[in-house]
Amino acid sequence: MPAVGIGWRPPHYAALLAQQPALGFIEVHAENFFAPGGAALAVLRQGRTHYPVSLHGVGLSLGSAAGIDPWHLDQLAHLVQTIEPVRVSDHPSFARGPDVHANDLLPVPLTHAALDALCANVNRVQDRLRRPIAVENLSAYVQWRHADMDEPAFLNTLAQRTGCQLLVDVNNLYVNALNAQLRGETGEPLHPCRHWLDAIHPAHVAELHLAGHAHCGDIVIDDHGSRVIDEVWTLYRHAVQRFGAVPTLIEWDTDVPALDVLLDEADRARSVALHALSTETLAA
Amino acid sequence: MNTTSPSPLAQQQQALLHTLFARPGTAQADTAHTALLEQLAARHPQTARGLAAYRANGHALAERSLIAAYPVVAALIGGDNFAWLARDLWHQHPPRCGDLAQWGDALPGFVRSNPQLADVPYLGDVAQAEWALHQAAGAPDAEPDLSSFARLGQEDPQGLTFALAPGTAVIASPYPVASLVAAHLDKASSLAAAAQRLCEGIGEHALVWRQGLRPRIATITPAAAGLVQALLRGADLPQALDTACACADVNDDWDFSAWLTAAVTDGLVIGVHRPPTHTTTEHTP
Numbered sequence: 302m303p304a305v306g307i308g309w310r311p312p313h314y315a316a317l318l319a320q321q322p323a324l325g326f327i328e329v330h331a332e333n334f335f336a337p338g339g340a341a342l343a344v345l346r347q348g349r350t351h352y353p354v355s356l357h358g359v360g361l362s363l364g365s366a367a368g369i370d371p372w373h374l375d376q377l378a379h380l381v382q383t384i385e386p387v388r389v390s391d392h393p394s395f396a397r398g399p400d401v402h403a404n405d406l407l408p409v410p411l412t413h414a415a416l417d418a419l420c421a422n423v424n425r426v427q428d429r430l431r432r433p434i435a436v437e438n439l440s441a442y443v444q445w446r447h448a449d450m451d452e453p454a455f456l457n458t459l460a461q462r463t464g465c466q467l468l469v470d471v472n473n474l475y476v477n478a479l480n481a482q483l484r485g486e487t488g489e490p491l492h493p494c495r496h497w498l499d500a501i502h503p504a505h506v507a508e509l510h511l512a513g514h515a516h517c518g519d520i521v522i523d524d525h526g527s528r529v530i531d532e533v534w535t536l537y538r539h540a541v542q543r544f545g546a547v548p549t550l551i552e553w554d555t556d557v558p559a560l561d562v563l564l565d566e567a568d569r570a571r572s573v574a575l576h577a578l579s580t581e582t583l584a585a
Numbered sequence: 586m587n588t589t590s591p592s593p594l595a596q597q598q599q600a601l602l603h604t605l606f607a608r609p610g611t612a613q614a615d616t617a618h619t620a621l622l623e624q625l626a627a628r629h630p631q632t633a634r635g636l637a638a639y640r641a642n643g644h645a646l647a648e649r650s651l652i653a654a655y656p657v658v659a660a661l662i663g664g665d666n667f668a669w670l671a672r673d674l675w676h677q678h679p680p681r682c683g684d685l686a687q688w689g690d691a692l693p694g695f696v697r698s699n700p701q702l703a704d705v706p707y708l709g710d711v712a713q714a715e716w717a718l719h720q721a722a723g724a725p726d727a728e729p730d731l732s733s734f735a736r737l738g739q740e741d742p743q744g745l746t747f748a749l750a751p752g753t754a755v756i757a758s759p760y761p762v763a764s765l766v767a768a769h770l771d772k773a774s775s776l777a778a779a780a781q782r783l784c785e786g787i788g789e790h791a792l793v794w795r796q797g798l799r800p801r802i803a804t805i806t807p808a809a810a811g812l813v814q815a816l817l818r819g820a821d822l823p824q825a826l827d828t829a830c831a832c833a834d835v836n837d838d839w840d841f842s843a844w845l846t847a848a849v850t851d852g853l854v855i856g857v858h859r860p861p862t863h864t865t866t867e868h869t870p
Binding site for chain 1: 591592593594595597598599601602605623624626627629630631632634635636638639642643646648679680681682683684685686688697722725726727751754795798799857
């Protein structure tokens, strides 16, 4: 049975500490706790006394040609030392230029040059933190003209060259496939997602993410604002059968519902994973 | 001189960043967009929609981050105006780091220099006080050391000083800035009273500090403001008291003992300590 956790956001700070439901871990966005003191850090310390914490970053800008911001890395290193998280993760995206930080997950081209920059940055982070980090596939809303490889090859090579782990966001895969379908590049979206999952080396995968998304006419946005849909649960089952009992996170960041809704999604993840693993055992 | 030109990867990334941060509708935005399209697989209209999604996300982040730091400015000018202000600041003073809690320090100067906000001349000082509160909220923790107050009766006061609460700051304003902020953040404070002080042209010294985990703001006298500012500059107690007396109004019946009692009770003064003295070696040329 995988450890299943939920994203712990401000509307649930008090409720989670009061109820202390059974969860494998809680996940927070690292940047929200960079302040050296105050209420936010105090709350996270309280949460840490009850649960393992997964520190998920959204601002390292691991794919930036401008490199890693030393201030950002200092803050993260201090937080890691304070919280002793079970995992540290971020994205193979960029946001940082010479004089600006977009605070978004902008896609890098799947080129050798981008992979070199990403590997150098991941190595720098891991050297500083003295631990491997996990790197998560993202939803991309623009596509660069040139690519040297596909995304699974890009991520597998990243993991092989740096020793980093991979965090597979199943919903992001599906969102990208839906958008490719809207662009007329692919047909039915589940098939390319299964193909993507099958191309990722299982030994690299450290965590799975599940979330909802929004259909906005001619584009699908990974807004983390609704329940996981059936197609993504289907892909999750496939992912568990391929990667095993990997820790799994329920993410919900916009229009955050009552804590019970997230706990219900976490229960469903456990159930789907259990079924997937038992089916796998029977098949073996 | 380093004349290395950006790598092709850096140029690609800068093209996207320039497109997202150029002010919409400007020639700069058109130029950046044209340069970016050469790099993108842009044949499908979804590309434009994708860029719009990234822009919209940036604007949403700007509004969410800024209102977290400036709830009173938002209340004073209204939600729509504040959203416009946040988007404008995002493009004119974009974030430089990946922690958005650090972004927004330019807002006080931005609103002071904005002619469209000239009818709310106190807004810049309100923003300055709110930024001080925002900074205090995340300042390094410090535990009160009550036993250290015994040193006041035991040691030569020269060289002794007070340890102040995390995030302590003083904002001097020709407007009733502390009353305006407190009236919006603290239900016990009266908005009508703050408005009355504004109408009467009463200025205030706003004291910001953090009591435990709670950022606080209060109006203080010129003497108390002088004292706290002197302590923040590193003055010892005799120097700080001299400054307080020099700053006191003619009608300011300021009582240091009463001030200290209240300051300790409110968590402003959290201890007494003697900073290490720095010895210097003099050189004779």
